[in-house]
Amino acid sequence: MPTTLIRNAEWLVAWTGTEHVYLRNADIAFRNDQIVFVGKNYDGPSDTVVDGANRMIMPGLVNVHSHPSHEPAYRGIREEHGVSNMYMSGLYERSGAFDTSSLALRHSSLEVALCELLKSGVTSLCDISPEFDGWTDIFHKAGMRGFLAPGFASARWKLENDHDLGFDWSADNGKARMDRALAFIDSLKNDPTGLLSGVVSPMQIENCTDDLLRDSFEAAKERGIPFTLHISQGVLEVHEMIRRHGRTPIQHAADIGIMGPHSVFGHAIFIDRHSWINWWTKEDLRLLADSGCSVAHCPTPFARYGQLLESFGEYVRAGVNMAFGTDTTPHNMLEEIRKAGTFSRIASHDVHDVSTGMLFHAATVGGARALMRDDIGRLAENCKADIVAVDLEQPEMMPARDPLRSLIFHAADRAVCDVWIGGRKVLESGEVLNLDPTAAGRTLTAEQVTMMESTPKRDYRKRTTDELAPLSLRIG
Numbered sequence: 001m002p003t004t005l006i007r008n009a010e011w012l013v014a015w016t017g018t019e020h021v022y023l024r025n026a027d028i029a030f031r032n033d034q035i036v037f038v039g040k041n042y043d044g045p046s047d048t049v050v051d052g053a054n055r056m057i058m059p060g061l062v063n064v065h066s067h068p069s070h071e072p073a074y075r076g077i078r079e080e081h082g083v084s085n086m087y088m089s090g091l092y093e094r095s096g097a098f099d100t101s102s103l104a105l106r107h108s109s110l111e112v113a114l115c116e117l118l119k120s121g122v123t124s125l126c127d128i129s130p131e132f133d134g135w136t137d138i139f140h141k142a143g144m145r146g147f148l149a150p151g152f153a154s155a156r157w158k159l160e161n162d163h164d165l166g167f168d169w170s171a172d173n174g175k176a177r178m179d180r181a182l183a184f185i186d187s188l189k190n191d192p193t194g195l196l197s198g199v200v201s202p203m204q205i206e207n208c209t210d211d212l213l214r215d216s217f218e219a220a221k222e223r224g225i226p227f228t229l230h231i232s233q234g235v236l237e238v239h240e241m242i243r244r245h246g247r248t249p250i251q252h253a254a255d256i257g258i259m260g261p262h263s264v265f266g267h268a269i270f271i272d273r274h275s276w277i278n279w280w281t282k283e284d285l286r287l288l289a290d291s292g293c294s295v296a297h298c299p300t301p302f303a304r305y306g307q308l309l310e311s312f313g314e315y316v317r318a319g320v321n322m323a324f325g326t327d328t329t330p331h332n333m334l335e336e337i338r339k340a341g342t343f344s345r346i347a348s349h350d351v352h353d354v355s356t357g358m359l360f361h362a363a364t365v366g367g368a369r370a371l372m373r374d375d376i377g378r379l380a381e382n383c384k385a386d387i388v389a390v391d392l393e394q395p396e397m398m399p400a401r402d403p404l405r406s407l408i409f410h411a412a413d414r415a416v417c418d419v420w421i422g423g424r425k426v427l428e429s430g431e432v433l434n435l436d437p438t439a440a441g442r443t444l445t446a447e448q449v450t451m452m453e454s455t456p457k458r459d460y461r462k463r464t465t466d467e468l469a470p471l472s473l474r475i476g
Contacts, residue, residue, distance in 0.1 A: 030423050127148055195421070229253075324367060338408050
């Protein structure tokens with residue numbers, strides 16, 4: 001069992017059992033997929049020694065909400081796409097207008113996204129996607145720790161105008177889709193790498209019957225794995241749930257018993273006290289905290305619509321376990337962390353609403369807790385060797401008085417130089433070792449053209465992509 005030693009790291013982010021702390025001029029050693037030492041003056045055996053000079057060593061980031069098998073296909077399309085009468089969200093219109101089901105699109109999109117994620121220090125990823133051939137193969141090739149969440153639902157959104165949200169319900173209310181998803185999840189127990197596991201994922205609360213939600217929640221509980229659900233992600237969703245039940249989405253989730261420590265709620269931005277909702281109750285935040293569930297915060301897609309989670313710090317202080325995801329392209333976790341802090345200070349009108357330490361905790365230990373793991377997102381003995389090395393001599397990192405601030409606010413992915421997942425090196429000198437992002441990008445470019453050609457047949461108003469998402473400048 002060979003041992004790798006990173007010797008004398010200038011800075012090392014270590015886990016004490018309760019918090020991350022900086023260590024100066026410290027060592028970390030790992031054997032196979034497990035960390036065996038974190039601290040000063042390691043004197044055990046080592047087969048490979050890595051010089052830690054001019055490096056910050058930190059835990060790999062844990063991304064709990066992502067759709068990498070299609071989001072990169074929207075580059076140049078979704079950045080400014082929104083529908084004013086749908087409270088600025090373009091989600092419902094876009095999901096109907098674009099077909100992202102091509103296998104070549106899914107493969108190339110996933111490869112492009114995984115390269116971005118590795119370069120930004122992500123070592124664990126919850127991928128919420130439709131099941132497709134080759135899904136696990138690409139994760140194996142990349143060496144990414146994957147929490148695969150095959151999505152299913154009882155209905156799809158259906159539009160007939162730009163202000164009503166309609167639904168196309170399936171005959172069996174999604175039971176067959178759930179059964180297929182559970183069979184796939186169960187098959188991951190035999191994953192030969194030990195890097196892949198499952199997450200139960202009914203897609204959106206308004207697109208699922210209560211029975212499907214309860215059954216999927218219980219299926220996750222029985223298997224001891226996470227349950228994830230998009231909830232309180234749109235104003236129209238909130239209106240729809242109040243129309244159906246007289247309760248907000250969070251309150252309805254509590255009413256039907258699908259909130260618990262293994263629940264990961266995607267977004268949960270539009271709670272009752274949000275200024276865009278202003279519902280008469282003020283209980284959503286308490287329900288989130290008391291249930292022990294986690295919130296996956298993904299600031300980028302909402303900011304593009306002009307929407308914000310109005311206080312990240314308020315959720316944390318209420319006792320909600322906060323974590324991060326990259327809901328859209330670019331799949332850059334460091335950018336998400338920075339945006340979350342900046343946007344929360346703006347929305348809360350309080351420079352002290354969040355801190356870098358709070359945000360980093362959410363991106364590591366918070367994500368690990370959401371995914372029901374206590375052996376990732378931290379550097380400590382007996383934890384997984386998911387390790388990120390940051391180049392302190394990257395110009396944007398200097399001076400590195402506080403290297404996490406230099407990384408998050410300034411250098412971002414440009415300073416991430418090496419990444420190990422389960423003790424296996426997957427990024428070296430900033431380059432992904434096992435995937436080809438350029439080749440994948442070329443395939444994705446061709447697939448996007450094909451996707452756009454079918455848009456007039458799918459859009460409810462028969463528009464072209466150029467009509468839905470005009471170019472930034474006219475072609476002269």
